[in-house]
Amino acid sequence: MKPAPFAYVRAETLDQVFDLLDEHGDDARILAGGQSLMATLNMRLSAPEVLIDINHLKGLSEISCDGETLKIGALARHSQVLESTDVQTYAPLIAKTMPHVAHQAIRNRGTFGGSVAFADPAAELPAVTRTLGARFVLQGRDGQRTVVADDFFQGLFETDLKENELLVGAEIPVIQDGERTAFMELARRHGDYAMVGIAVQGRIEGDTFADMRLGFFGAGDQPILAKSAAAALNGQANSEDTIKKAQDSLDADLDPMPDLNGPAEMKMHLARVLTKRALAELAS
Amino acid sequence: MDQNVDITMKVNGQQVSRRIPARTNLVDFVRYDMELTGSHVGCEHGVCGACTIRVNGDIVRGCLMLAAQAEGAEVETIEGLSDAGEIADLQKAFHERNAVQCGFCTPGMLLTAQELLTKNASPSREEIREFISGNYCRCTGYQAIVDAIEWVAEERRG
Ligand SMILES: Cc1cc2nc3c(=O)[nH]c(=O)nc-3n(C[C@H](O)[C@H](O)[C@H](O)COP(=O)(O)OP(=O)(O)OC[C@H]3O[C@@H](n4cnc5c(N)ncnc54)[C@H](O)[C@@H]3O)c2cc1C
Ligand code: FES
Numbered sequence: 001m002k003p004a005p006f007a008y009v010r011a012e013t014l015d016q017v018f019d020l021l022d023e024h025g026d027d028a029r030i031l032a033g034g035q036s037l038m039a040t041l042n043m044r045l046s047a048p049e050v051l052i053d054i055n056h057l058k059g060l061s062e063i064s065c066d067g068e069t070l071k072i073g074a075l076a077r078h079s080q081v082l083e084s085t086d087v088q089t090y091a092p093l094i095a096k097t098m099p100h101v102a103h104q105a106i107r108n109r110g111t112f113g114g115s116v117a118f119a120d121p122a123a124e125l126p127a128v129t130r131t132l133g134a135r136f137v138l139q140g141r142d143g144q145r146t147v148v149a150d151d152f153f154q155g156l157f158e159t160d161l162k163e164n165e166l167l168v169g170a171e172i173p174v175i176q177d178g179e180r181t182a183f184m185e186l187a188r189r190h191g192d193y194a195m196v197g198i199a200v201q202g203r204i205e206g207d208t209f210a211d212m213r214l215g216f217f218g219a220g221d222q223p224i225l226a227k228s229a230a231a232a233l234n235g236q237a238n239s240e241d242t243i244k245k246a247q248d249s250l251d252a253d254l255d256p257m258p259d260l261n262g263p264a265e266m267k268m269h270l271a272r273v274l275t276k277r278a279l280a281e282l283a284s
Numbered sequence: 285m286d287q288n289v290d291i292t293m294k295v296n297g298q299q300v301s302r303r304i305p306a307r308t309n310l311v312d313f314v315r316y317d318m319e320l321t322g323s324h325v326g327c328e329h330g331v332c333g334a335c336t337i338r339v340n341g342d343i344v345r346g347c348l349m350l351a352a353q354a355e356g357a358e359v360e361t362i363e364g365l366s367d368a369g370e371i372a373d374l375q376k377a378f379h380e381r382n383a384v385q386c387g388f389c390t391p392g393m394l395l396t397a398q399e400l401l402t403k404n405a406s407p408s409r410e411e412i413r414e415f416i417s418g419n420y421c422r423c424t425g426y427q428a429i430v431d432a433i434e435w436v437a438e439e440r441r442g
């Protein structure tokens with residue numbers, strides 16, 4: 001289908017964006033990579049009056065690192081993040097994730113910020129940024145505020161972003177010595193949204209799990225940090241028994257929704273399988 | 285507010301200016317306004333890859349980008365790549381290896397294959413499959429397409 005008619009503005013400055021948001025409120029929509037928004041417009045799931053194209057705002061697509069924090073601008077394209085050596089060095093979990101985010105033609109347009117702001121519970125980046133303890137920089141007319149990922153994601157496609165705010169970047173703590181990562185997902189077609197997926201970062205000291213963070217996508221109404229599973233692992237030896245306990249505690253962490261892929265119970269099963277596989281990869 | 289926009293861009297090397305409804309997507313623009321019907325329209329929500337077009341050197345979904353967003357850009361379609369001879373070897377290989385049946389997916393497949401080979405001169409069959417995973421083909425079963433791309437990669441390496 002074709003979208004309903006709308007007006008289009010190529011914004012050159014932040015002030016212009018805030019003016020339009022103030023003027024049109026809910027009838028305006030921010031257009032970043034368009035790889036989710038355009039699809040919903042084509043299907044007429046929404047019909048805004050004005051699209052505010054932010055692709056030409058300056059200074060929002062840089063990726064940089066000062067040794068402590070990796071900064072990814074909201075307009076960094078998925079393909080740019082995929083190829084970034086800073087991302088490979090300082091956030092290998094994101095580097096492992098990117099090949100699974102959509103397909104090349106979509107990665108050439110889709111943006112890091114768009115994916116985070118859209119907050120699809122089945123998308124990789126919301127769960128991965130939550131796993132990494134990322135902070136998001138939100139810009140309003142009168143200044144910026146920073147929100148940690150744990151507080152940013154609030155529900156199904158719901159975030160802490162206000163109607164007249166723009167997500168301008170993400171700040172990701174860099175990986176520390178001894179931290180390991182694993183990423184896995186199950187999708188019917190490579191690059192499509194996964195049925196269920198897991199992102200893990202943590203340590204194995206000697207034989208003992210520590211500082212474990214397990215993020216899940218496709219496993220609830222929002223990206224999930226599996227706190228009970230992490231608690232079942234931390235301080236315990238890497239054994240079949242420990243892993244079984246972590247798998248069992250997923251019942252307290254996850255709440256998958258049934259969808260076209262299958263019932264919730266199937267997704268719980270897949271989450272347990274992925275947990276075992278990801279922990280084996282982490283240890284290898 | 286005005287629901288039309290003025291746009292200027294290069295399409296296959298030719299400078300064009302038009303006034304169009306803002307909601308026109310890039311693939312409809314090249315098909316209806318430029319009468320370049322080699323780019324196809326399948327799903328219109330990013331899933332099939334039939335609408336693949338190159339913008340400033342990178343492949344995109346023509347159904348998920350507004351023509352207005354290509355303001356000032358270099359847009360290339362299958363016609364442009366074909367006329368320039370850039371993908372003559374891929375076209376020949378697709379033909380000879382039976383990687384074309386109805387041809388609906390073929391323009392998108394060719395542009396995607398070309399982007400793969402410019403990024404990776406010696407992709408494995410697995411990497412070829414991953415790269416074309418966003419392009420549906422309902423006829424060939426993909427095997428012949430992977431064969432054709434693999435063969436051209438070898439040829440180009442010499
Ligand atoms: C076939 C297909 C497969 C896909 N597969 C995957 C996948 O496997 N995994 C995955 O994660 N994604 C997938 N995607 C989605 C893709 O990653 C999108 O690019 C991403 O979800 C949205 O980013 P965008 O820049 O395109 O945002 P847009 O589509 O432009 O915007 C999405 C929403 O976020 C808002 N928004 C965007 N940027 C900002 C900002 N800076 N501040 C405030 N609000 C903003 C917009 O107003 C809109 O509501 C797929 C898409 C398609 C079409
Ligand atoms: S028509 Fe664009 S991806 Fe199917």
Ligand code: FES
Pocket residue numbers: 383384385386387388389390420421422423424
């Ligand atoms: S040849 Fe018919 S869809 Fe691919």
